[in-house]
Amino acid sequence: MMSKQQVAIIGCGWVGQALARKLLTKNIGVTATTTNPDKIDELTALGCQARLLKLTLACFDSSTETNTETNAKSSSEPSNQSLSDLEWLADIGTMVICITPQFKQGSMAYPDHVTQLVSLAKQYHIEQVILLSSTGIYQGLAGQVDEQSTLMLGSPKVALLHQAEQAVLTGISKACVLRLAGLVGPKRHPARFMAGKQAVANPRTPVNLVHQADVVNAIITMISHQQINGIYNVVSSNHPSREIFYQAACQQQKLIPPSFSDEQEQLLRIVSGEKYQQLGQQLLWPDLLAWLDSDSQ
Numbered sequence: 001m002m003s004k005q006q007v008a009i010i011g012c013g014w015v016g017q018a019l020a021r022k023l024l025t026k027n028i029g030v031t032a033t034t035t036n037p038d039k040i041d042e043l044t045a046l047g048c049q050a051r052l053l054k055l056t057l058a059c060f061d062s063s064t065e066t067n068t069e070t071n072a073k074s075s076s077e078p079s080n081q082s083l084s085d086l087e088w089l090a091d092i093g094t095m096v097i098c099i100t101p102q103f104k105q106g107s108m109a110y111p112d113h114v115t116q117l118v119s120l121a122k123q124y125h126i127e128q129v130i131l132l133s134s135t136g137i138y139q140g141l142a143g144q145v146d147e148q149s150t151l152m153l154g155s156p157k158v159a160l161l162h163q164a165e166q167a168v169l170t171g172i173s174k175a176c177v178l179r180l181a182g183l184v185g186p187k188r189h190p191a192r193f194m195a196g197k198q199a200v201a202n203p204r205t206p207v208n209l210v211h212q213a214d215v216v217n218a219i220i221t222m223i224s225h226q227q228i229n230g231i232y233n234v235v236s237s238n239h240p241s242r243e244i245f246y247q248a249a250c251q252q253q254k255l256i257p258p259s260f261s262d263e264q265e266q267l268l269r270i271v272s273g274e275k276y277q278q279l280g281q282q283l284l285w286p287d288l289l290a291w292l293d294s295d296s297q
Contacts, residue, residue, distance in 0.1 A: 004127065006028075006031055006092050006093055006094075007096060008092040009032045009033065010097050012034060016032060017032075017046060018186075018216050019096065020046050020047070028223075031088060034053070035053065040052070055116045089124035090124050090125070095121050095129045096223075097114060110161070114168060115164075115167040115171075117129075121171075122172070128174040128176070129171075129174070130176045132215075133177050134161060136157065137158055137161040138151070139152060140152035144269075146233065146274065146275060147179075147275055165177045176228065176230065177230070177232070178218055178222070179231060183212060184209050185212030189253060190246060191246070194246040194249070195250050195256055196256040197259070199261040200246075200259065200260045201263040202265060203262070204241050206240070208239060209235070211283075213285065214284050218281070233273045235272075237273060237286035238289065242260070248289060
């Protein structure tokens with residue numbers, strides 16, 4: 001167990017706040033960061049120590065885990081904040097990095113942001129860093145993929161995710177990367193993505209998803225067992241087709257189900273979560289079709 005008990009959640013959004021609530025029930029202190037002053041009261045109300053933390057070129061928004069701003073300073077420098085603003089980092093035992101890459105917004109700075117956080121972790125002697133990465137790193141691969149799969153580093157998005165992961169794995173001795181599948185859970189019901197859509201392509205593509213509760217449990221497992229390092233996929237065990245899954249999701253919510261075309265362009269890829277489950281961890285929702293049929297909506 002780490003000598004410093006406080007956990008810092010960097011970019012405390014949808015996943016981060018669920019993690020904070022669970023940690024606080026275990027009497028583990030939580031510091032949650034944002035760059036939006038308007039979010040401070042929201043994080044404080046959870047029971048966290050809320051902090052403003054700005055990185056060069058980046059800021060974190062609690063609704064999306066990350067946001068971006070422009071700053072002329074070099075991205076290799078941690079921040080323009082004064083040292084006194086960062087002294088709280090000296091009390092942190094584990095840093096959980098929840099910021100997202102913002103590829104859809106055209107950002108290419110994700111590895112720089114993560115590298116800055118690793119530098120801060122080293123500067124303040126934070127013992128453990130956990131990075132929430134993405135199974136999007138397997139883009140371009142087909143069939144069953146796992147943590148040992150050779151990545152398509154020619155893809156810019158894959159390369160950026162890989163660079164960020166390596167910044168953590170090579171920069172901190174107690175380092176863990178959790179590659180998260182697509183997220184579902186409270187306020188993120190999958191039906192909302194597909195309801196009423198027509199002629200949706202790729203009906204046979206397997207879904208690679210995971211429930212928020214299983215992500216939170218995985219993070220807490222890593223915090224509690226710091227001898228566990230390296231890369232782990234966090235994904236449900238069952239992979240129904242998009243057509244089956246999203247039609248079931250819409251029916252459960254009494255929404256108009258999507259109709260699918262026969263067009264199949266995407267590669268058929270299944271992300272394996274076996275390595276994580278070999279740690280002895282049981283998923284709360286290994287079959288998300290069962291979750292859809294449950295009362296846990």
